[in-house]
Amino acid sequence: MIKKLIAALLLTSSVQFSAAQTSLFDHQTKFTRQDSLRGSITPQRAWWDLQFYHLDIRVDPDTKFIIGKNDIRYEVLKPHQVLQVDLQPPLKITKAEQNGKTLEVISEGNAHFIQLLAPQKKGTTQTVTVHYQGHPKEAKRAPWDGGFSWKKDENGQHFVATSCQGLGASVWWPNKDHMYDEVDSMAISVRVPNPLINVSNGRLKKVTPHKDNTTTYHWYVKNPINNYGVNVNIGDYINFSEKYQGEGGVLDMDYYVLRHHLDKAKKQFTDAPKMMKAFEHWFGKYPFYEDSFKLVEVPYLGMEHQSSVTYGNQFKKGYLGNDLSGTGWGLKFDFIIIHEAGHEWFANNITNKDIADMWVHESFTAYSESLFLDYYYGKKAASEYVIGTRASIRNDIPIIGQYHVNHEGSGDMYYKGANMLHTIRTLLNDDDQWRRTLRGLNKTFFHKTVTTKEVENYLIKQTGLPLEKVFDQYLRTVKIPILEYKISGKELEYRWTNVVDGFTMPVSLNVAGKNLAIHPTATWQKLRHHSPLKKVSVDPNYYVRSKRIN
Numbered sequence: 001m002i003k004k005l006i007a008a009l010l011l012t013s014s015v016q017f018s019a020a021q022t023s024l025f026d027h028q029t030k031f032t033r034q035d036s037l038r039g040s041i042t043p044q045r046a047w048w049d050l051q052f053y054h055l056d057i058r059v060d061p062d063t064k065f066i067i068g069k070n071d072i073r074y075e076v077l078k079p080h081q082v083l084q085v086d087l088q089p090p091l092k093i094t095k096a097e098q099n100g101k102t103l104e105v106i107s108e109g110n111a112h113f114i115q116l117l118a119p120q121k122k123g124t125t126q127t128v129t130v131h132y133q134g135h136p137k138e139a140k141r142a143p144w145d146g147g148f149s150w151k152k153d154e155n156g157q158h159f160v161a162t163s164c165q166g167l168g169a170s171v172w173w174p175n176k177d178h179m180y181d182e183v184d185s186m187a188i189s190v191r192v193p194n195p196l197i198n199v200s201n202g203r204l205k206k207v208t209p210h211k212d213n214t215t216t217y218h219w220y221v222k223n224p225i226n227n228y229g230v231n232v233n234i235g236d237y238i239n240f241s242e243k244y245q246g247e248g249g250v251l252d253m254d255y256y257v258l259r260h261h262l263d264k265a266k267k268q269f270t271d272a273p274k275m276m277k278a279f280e281h282w283f284g285k286y287p288f289y290e291d292s293f294k295l296v297e298v299p300y301l302g303m304e305h306q307s308s309v310t311y312g313n314q315f316k317k318g319y320l321g322n323d324l325s326g327t328g329w330g331l332k333f334d335f336i337i338i339h340e341a342g343h344e345w346f347a348n349n350i351t352n353k354d355i356a357d358m359w360v361h362e363s364f365t366a367y368s369e370s371l372f373l374d375y376y377y378g379k380k381a382a383s384e385y386v387i388g389t390r391a392s393i394r395n396d397i398p399i400i401g402q403y404h405v406n407h408e409g410s411g412d413m414y415y416k417g418a419n420m421l422h423t424i425r426t427l428l429n430d431d432d433q434w435r436r437t438l439r440g441l442n443k444t445f446f447h448k449t450v451t452t453k454e455v456e457n458y459l460i461k462q463t464g465l466p467l468e469k470v471f472d473q474y475l476r477t478v479k480i481p482i483l484e485y486k487i488s489g490k491e492l493e494y495r496w497t498n499v500v501d502g503f504t505m506p507v508s509l510n511v512a513g514k515n516l517a518i519h520p521t522a523t524w525q526k527l528r529h530h531s532p533l534k535k536v537s538v539d540p541n542y543y544v545r546s547k548r549i550n
Contacts (some may be wrong), residue, residue, distance in 0.1 A: 031405040037084075037111040038168065039355070039406030041180060044084035044113055048074040050183040051125065055173055058191040058214075059198075059234060061158035064150050066091075067133035070174050074127075076120045083114045083128060086170035086177035091134040093174065098128050110170060110177075130174040137171050139163060142300035147171050151299035153236060153258050158196055160234040161298040161310065166355070166408060169227035180353040180449055182224040191216040192234050199233045199256045201225060201308040202291040221307065222290040224447045226351050229306035233296045238262055244273050244293075247285035251276070252292040261297060261315070268315040269295060271337045278375035279342060279368065284439040287349035287446065295337065302336040304343030304365075311336050325388030329373055329381050342368035345442055353449045356401035358408050359475060360455055363399070363417020370418065379431070386422045387540055389415040395478040400452060410478075419543040420474040426541040427470075427506070428463050437462040469503045474543070476500075481544040483507065483520060485536060492527045492536060496520045497547075508539040515539070 036042075050072070057068030072085070087093055088110045096103045096114045104115040114128060137147035146167035151159040162172050170177040190198040194213050202221035209215050237256040244251040253272060257265040272295055280286060286293065291307040298310040301320075313336035314320060323330030346368070347361035367386065374382035393416045401409035410416075425434045440462055445454070452475070460467045473481060477500060485494040492511070496503055499522065506519045511529060518527065538546045 034109045035405040040404040042084055044082050047078045047080035049077055050074055050176055050181045052185055053183050054187040056189040061160050064135055069129055069131040072128045076122050076124050078122055079120050081116045085112050085130055085174050086110055087174040088171045091132055091136055093132050095131040132174050143303045149299050157236040159299045162232045163303045165228045175227050177227055182226050184224055186221040188219040189216055190232055196234050197237045199296050201306055223288050225306050229348055231305040231308055233298055244276055247280045248289040251289055254294045257297040264315040271334045275338050275341050278372045282371045282438055283345040284442045302340045304340045304347050306348040309340045325385045327384045327388040329385040338372050350445045351449045353451050354403050355406055355408055356403045357452045359399045359413035359417045362413040366414040367418035367421045383541055386418055399475045423543045427465055470505055472500045473503055483546045484549050486549045487533045489532050490529045493524050494520050495524045496522050507542050510537045
């Protein structure tokens, strides 16, 4: 086993990466108007509420070219005559129309402002159709930089997939590219050359063959979906499936893999129903029964596309056969299946309004890896795993990014965030209540977009713990609390340092072989023991450090 594998690496979009090779989690401090147009709720976005997309495209793998349109249906919240749609070069909008009339489009970088002719009356439902085409950005190292992956499988067949977290769905299709407004439902029609098959989100409703040796696959998503969760997967796929009896009834679980990988997949994908059982226990019912659950093989590592989770972990346990915790527990499950599917609850069910709060997606999902182990191997295994992942934490910049400019915080949102949640569980010291809290979180914010404050306030209320300063410490600073202590005979002195003002989190110490709860503050406190003290240690389940002062 490689101990503390890739300790200097961060995680992105559910997988590890080298910060030097990605645009995600950079330390950008200067922002442009383009950042604001992408990351803020502009006046041209605020006046209309998304209801429905019909994305209808044709993909030509031979030329790496796409052409199509998106019907955007919306409700008018207040009158306005300019509507912002986002699409990234080199793709181009060729026409926009409403009610059969062609509309002027004024483009500014990635943002395109459609000049509407018909009066936009409050409460009415309108549709704009945006036609586009071009050679979309090719992902150089998917899923970290995003775009289209144009690959071929071992048999020389085209193997194509999209990924776009952080970069944005507008890298391959025109949409309202901001997290705050999820479309209520969506149709996805993708035309591909035979004998290739397209797999997208939701359920397959119809297959239309054409005389030019192409076929269109029509998918329908009944539930709200975030833009980056929408995907296209094209390959020489074969399908197998099973029925899962879950909390929401019978769930269709479908698996699409390359034809020559069928036997491997049938063996490896047994982790999928195990995942479903564990996560429905901890988080409540799978949020998308109507849309089914799919695991789809792709030519990159994987991504949390809603109801169409993508997989490329080479049919190995761990992360490409390695244990990210360095404890051995990480080899008990297929990392991509467990982590990416965990995002169905955190990212796809509960979605951040602003990408600065992406910790809501990644911290809870990284923590779900530990809870999967807890369900099957017990609390000790779960604790050892999450504690082991601390070796990957860099404490470079805060977990929360900058708002309104499409800026993520530190990649520490994965395992620092997971260890913060593990610390809260330890503080609560009531596993039944912790489970009720996690399940209630998914029920309260079912199919909703949220802010950090909403999640913080919910956890504070449901646990009954004063967690305000805990969140400030771990989410908004790079400082890890240090418990300084002195031992003099039978006397123990202790205090918190390297903490935010007002940080008074209690911890448990091991003193002379027994656990002892203390409530440190930033000022020295004294505790007298009945016998001389030689060694004191902090319970490792708290993500803190300790330092003995002589």
